[in-house]
């Protein structure tokens with residue numbers, strides 16, 4: 001149920017939800033394109049914005065599952081650099097939703113040892129939202145649990161361009177840049193590459209999300225709209241990942257993904 005209470009306890013090892021999890025084959029970094037909120041709402045005769053509200057509620061539960069699984073990082077696509085093209089009322093609603101989410105959830109996320117970070121051109125958001133973002137990031141900066149990245153006013157191409165600009169500004173010898181140290185200039189500089197990319201609602205595209213970080217990610221496309229993407233559906237994606245044969249361009253079992 002999407003409209004039930006917001007309380008969802010962190011599931012832990014031994015919880016029936018985790019019954020089929022292969023603990024040695026967990027992804028470290030999961031990214032989610034939370035698609036289908038608008039269609040979910042329309043199908044119910046609701047405004048598209050009701051779909052975003054329902055999406056946030058589900059996101060809260062998914063984050064609790066990520067905490068229970070002890071993932072290193074969970075990155076979600078909340079607002080792309082292209083989403084400004086949406087009707088102004090929807091853009092305004094989403095911005096208000098982000099602010100309300102931070103007002104309501106920051107304390108609990110911090111108690112859950114989550115470390116939040118916003119990816120993208122945050123300096124172009126409304127000053128009041130920027131302030132909330134900075135104080136939430138600040139409050140959680142010493143936390144050591146799941147790194148929760150919220151891509152807001154984010155585009156993968158834009159992130160790469162900003163990284164190149166940072167490199168040029170730093171005056172680094174261009175010949176010293178390689179695939180490993182380029183990571184340091186990205187918004188996700190502290191995170192491992194994405195192991196598992198999930199997109200809900202049936203479409204099968206990357207939509208300018210984490211272009212560099214998903215180079216060797218496994219892709220999982222769920223038919224459910226994001227407000228229907230329950231903890232059970234999320235766990236199913238994690239189990240599916242555990243059965244993938246990742247070769248990283250090499251031969252079978254040439255590189256593992258085990259957390260242990």
Ligand code: FPP
Nearest residue numbers: 034035036037038039055056078098101150
């Ligand atoms: C895509 O669905 C979803 C978005 C553009 C916004 C996603 C945002 C949330 C779920 C809220 C996240 C909030 C926080 C606080 C992180 P769509 O609107 O494109 O759906 P459609 O494809 O059915 O039209």
